[in-house]
Amino acid sequence: MAGYAELAVTTNFSFLRGASHPQEMMAQADAFGLAAIGIADRNSFAGVARAYHIVKTWEKADKATREEGKMPPKRVKFLVGTRLITTDGFETIAYPTDRDAYGRLCRLLSVGNRKAPKGECHLTFEDILTETRGQIFIVWPPDTTSEIFVTRLEALAEAAPGRCYLAGVHRYRGDEPRRLEQLDELGARTGAPLVAVNDVHYHHPARRPLADVVTCIRETCTMAEAGFRLAANAERHLKSPDEMARLFARYPDAIARTVAIANACHFSLGELKYEYPDEPVPPGKTAQQHLEDLAWEGANWRYPDGIPDKVAQALKEEFELIKKRDYANYFLTVHDVVKYARDEKILCQGRGSAANSVVCFCLGITEVDPTRTQLLFARFMSEQRGEPPDIDVDFEHGRREEVIQYVYRRYTRDRAAICATVIHYRSRRAIREVGKVMGLTPDVTAALAKTVWGYGEGLPDQHIRQAGLDPDNPAVRQAVELANELVGFPRHLSQHVGGFVLTRDRLDVTVPISNATMKDRTVIEWDKDDIDTIGLMKVDVLALGMLTCIKHSFDLMKKHYGEDYSIATLPKDEDETSSKPVYDMLSQADSVGVFQVESRAQMSMLPRLRPKEFYDLVIEVAIVRPGPIQGDMVHPYLRRRDGLEPEHYPSPSPPNDPNELRAILSRTKGVPLFQEQAMQIAIDAAKFSPDDADGLRRAMATFRHNGTIHKYETQFVEGMTARGYQRDFAQRCFNQIKGFGEYGFPESHAASFALLVYASAWIKCHYPEVFCAAILNSQPMGFYQPAQLVRDAQRHRVEVREVDVNRSEWDCTLEEVRGQDRCAVRLGFNQVQGLNKDELLKLTAARGNGYASIERLAAVSGVSRFTIERLAEADAFRSLELDRRAALWAARRLDTIGVRRGNRLNKPSKDDQPLPLLAPHMSDDLFPEAEVALPVMPLPEHVREDYMATGLSLKGHPVGFFRDQLTRMGAVTNAEQRHGRLPNNSAVTVAGLVLMRQMPGTAKGVVFATLEDETDIANIIIWRKVFEQNRRIVMTSRFLAVQGRLQRAQGVVHVIAERFIDLTTQLRRLQDDETLPANLRDPMPAQPDLPLLKSRDFH
């Protein structure tokens, strides 16, 4: 059999060109017994890591086979290549023969990328000519060979003697003998001999329709319009060596050369193994010694009363492991980034599997005291998994960019870049784009796309029927099938939120670097899984809003109360007088604004779990997740915790250790709640090999390994059953693992998060006014809007004061209150919609002892009329004894005295007409004018306008104005409903503004809604059937009355909805201040409803 290597393979990482995944290409090439396969995407190495992942799995499998004493099968060789396409019309595939040549190719692409906008690469033929050392070229001939092409071919053949070839494709265009003969002759003449390739775009001929579809998506046309942009036939698939030999029967040399080229390439991605950046180490010390010194130093700082033996022992063990795997530089790198943040007073916290080690605690990377949790430190890096440790560090979201730029500065752009995130096609987008291409009407595509909730994995028939379409209709059928095929295809590269890749040597000889859309960012072509595959080092620099909030809180506490706290020094469980009120508060679900546990699901769990110590918070964070819920682990845990059922540990049959599960599960009462526990069960109870366990972990991690998880299901369940466990128990354990698949939540993360839960709850409990100001300044974050946060603070007896031109700063601030030891919160200008920060800083800078009049303010501060009008609309002139109307009336006149008009963007406007004569004398002395009586604004309208301008009102709650009407309807206040004495299961009517609507994926069509009135909130549960009958009201109303039954259990109160009354139009009455003449048609033109009351909906 003739050997053949396919050297021109375009995968779907040549976006919207290739129609098969790299993995599919590899598998097919292997099945055909090709000598080699060369993946060469357009100006990119983006897809090769995926192909290499297949190589690695083969290597593992083959190793296992060999260990069994058998011969592993012969595998196809994998060549890393790229198709260089220049801006001056030259096209060649390039294969590096060794590591150095690969590095030069990366650098060439980096140069092209950095010259071009994101997603493009600008190279010229001259660029290629300068980088020929060690490369093998397969030059792509144009349809008709031109003189310039021949000249270039000769030049390249001369620059790369013996390493330049001419590509010959059997295209089935009818003129093959003539064309191949011409090319063969041209090759012989120029010294670039003919090599057979098939220009593969898909691994199987059945992918031709999809190839046509992606062509149309790329060209933004429909199939009917595409014409000659589509290929005439389906020949661009991977072909067998025999088939290729037949097509090139007249040119056996062209076939033989493919194998020769493959044999000449010695580069493998395995050579790119990670090299940690060298960290500066004092002279005479190794990195390991330096790390140990730093850690001991830190241990002394953490434990001023002496390092506990347990800690010292753990430290020594971890040092051993770090030394063995040569991770010292990695820890030093993370330490350096964290140290920078500390020095700059940027709050940060680490998490991740390696983060909850004693070393990290001592280095100050995390704050989770290992003596206070029950984490098993030694397992933080599985010895078998030859993977780099994983530490993510969260920073204050407002200041993360400083850290990112520090990393760039310290390691330079040559050695640091951000990972890519591969954006894949998801069902909704796939069906929308395929539908368009297939010529379905926008209505039909929209209907199909709408049936997909979230990240679906395709469109089942029943969904299509629900959309009112016929799944058997050929057009719909075809579109849906193609869309399902397209799901999971990469679409483009985006940048990862903060994953940095750092290398010791130049990064651009490891992977091509390109520009990101964001200024001052550079990214690489591989995403975090690819980096895992290749084994590069990554540090995640992430942003977390709650850290900003906590940092602001500490600053305010220091400034106003002289208390100097950090996360580390907050009073802990040991200090009961300080910590008990915090746990009591959380147990009552009084957690608005608190990190992680403020969602409605968490709030209904808190009174049941009643946390009493830190580890309870770790569980609280982890338990309200799809994993434990789908695995039905929540209720058993709660029952055991309440002593309602005994802790029970299933045992395997003898001779296995009957207590093997107790060791894993005792800290969670025998119920697996964490990802680590599930993994440990797989290893200990189902006897997974470390490799299988690792495969399972990867399968859990992301959707891209679609379907692979089921492979492990049988192994897991059978493995446990075989060792004497109940099948039912085994199955439940696995169901939970599947739940983790969507949102893996490991204990190590939960512990780090729990610390922030405690910190934010402690501040909220002891300094509610500080917490209120800090969280308002950190918006947007969390579940609640400023209105709810302010209302919650007021419920905790915090005085909140209005925005005022003479009192407020840009941020919300604290004001001392005479005769009281607690400050009041003064809302800042940041709460007013549409204000420009620079303008307001001018206003506060020039304020002195306060402005005496609106004209004075304009003249002295120089802010624009636009800004003053916005402030008037926010009713911020009360200290000048002007209400919003009077202030607006005054503001409107300002441009007659030369005040800039300005606009939202605060850019100079063409309407700004400077009045040079008046400007120098600009003052508050305006010409007197006739008095105009402004109508008095009634209170409801003030409240409405407050909401319009700032999203909240301190003057009242909109629902309060309807209380009489609601009482007549038989509605009770939410406070009465929640805290009153209504018996369980009694009929009740509540009403309020709709804050949220949620339909969690785990709730099987149940909708949860939250209503707010002037007293409290009400939690509504709408069963699926009731929802379907009242869909429109539920989905669209903003002001809603709900009749239903009260349900009270374990301190959680819900209303089970039965009937709804949409009161949304009533909100208009907030502004109707006069009775309407009967002869008017539409009494008032429709005004926008309170736009800021738009509820947060999660579908």
Next chain:
Amino acid sequence: MRAQASQSFGKPVDPRQPFVLAVEASGGPRIAAANAAAAAIGLATRDLLADARAKAGVLQVRPADPVADDAALRRLAIWATRYTPNVSPWGEENGADGFFLDVSGAAHLFGGEQALLADLADRLDRFGLPARMAVADTAGAAWALSHHHASPLIVLPSGDETKALATLPVEALRLAPDTRTTLRRLGFKRIGALLGAPRAPFAARFEKELLLRLDQALGRRPEPLQLIAPPPVYHSLRYLLEPIVTQEAVIAVVTRLMKDLVHPLVRDGVGARTLRLILYRVDGAAQTLEIGLTLPTRDVKHVARLVDLKLERIAEPADIGFGYEALGLAVTETGPLTPAQADLSAIVATASPEQHAALIDSLRQRLGTHSVRQLKPLESHIPERAESRCEPVGRPEAWPAPDDARPRPLLLLPKADPVTDVLASVPEGPPLRFRWRGVLHMIAHAQGPERIAGEWWRSPQVLPPRDYYLVEDKTGERFWLYREGLYGDENRPPRWFVQGLFA
């Protein structure tokens, strides 16, 4: 009064169910217009379509067509010139959904304002156009009342503007959105609140638009209206001293009639696309001829020739009776026709579009309008689909240049013809011989295959690919053959066809 694109969208719209027109806007498509059923469930103009779907569950949606809306409004405005020549269709600033009629001095012709209004309402109703209207001394007051008064038909007595406007909301003044919201915020929600107030403070605080609109509505300042011009009429009529009976005489008169029309056509920069010739017989009967043209024209000779051809085809001698005593020629449809620079070069390689159009016109008069079709190229790899028929449009689209590598035959058979007795080497060698229409052809030379796969998106079945061969038999005849299907397919053995002949 919303036009709707007349594309076929499958199911027809059920007007009793919620139905909206949508326009693309920032943030996704938005509603441009909603029917009564849609309004009843709370859908309004400018709502996001996505939100509307969530509200409605099932919603009929069609794309809006503002250009057609505008055209329809202008058509209706022109129609309304039957009441008064002074009609002004509304632009954006007025809502673009109606028009002003200046009925001063015209109302009495219809029995007064009230009667005119009733008549207009009645006719619009019969068109299926529900309407709201108001008569007032000023355009501004009429607009305000028509939009904000409870009654759909109202006549405001002269001098009552101030009183009538006072209760209306400030929106009735047709103000810019910014002015409207600021007035509302200040508490001036009704026009009455502005009427009594001093003017200077308002002048200092608002664009001059506010006081201008107020004054216009009250008649203190005039509001000039942009009147619609009715379309020009091109018509020419001749009474003859003696009745004419011969075709030549008719043509001679038509030539003169057409000459009369040339001047106004040139003045307006248009040419005739459709002409109507009316022949008035001595006995009082009249005959009408319609003449359609491919390109707009002002060519007298061309028109005369077309009439000649038409007469030849239809005229029966008996129909002439005692002859024609008058002839009228009208242009019923025009198209833009700008003067073109004459070509100075002596040799004109190809026919000019005008000549081409003239040929088509002549053929159509002779053969019938629908008997003349033109071919145009269509991008498709499948040979028989690579062209399509269309209405004749004059000069044909450029045909793709022939590709030497992939020759196409001079003659493509209307339908590929099966051939038998094919001998070919597997899997894809060219045929060595074949029998077509009883004759056995022995192949001397062959080129191919050129493989063309089926257009999968046009048919739910999988079509086998075709392999095309250009072959020359021993007598020198050249054929275009293809084999449908591949050798080795058990279910569908390949079949051979001849699809074309080369010169």
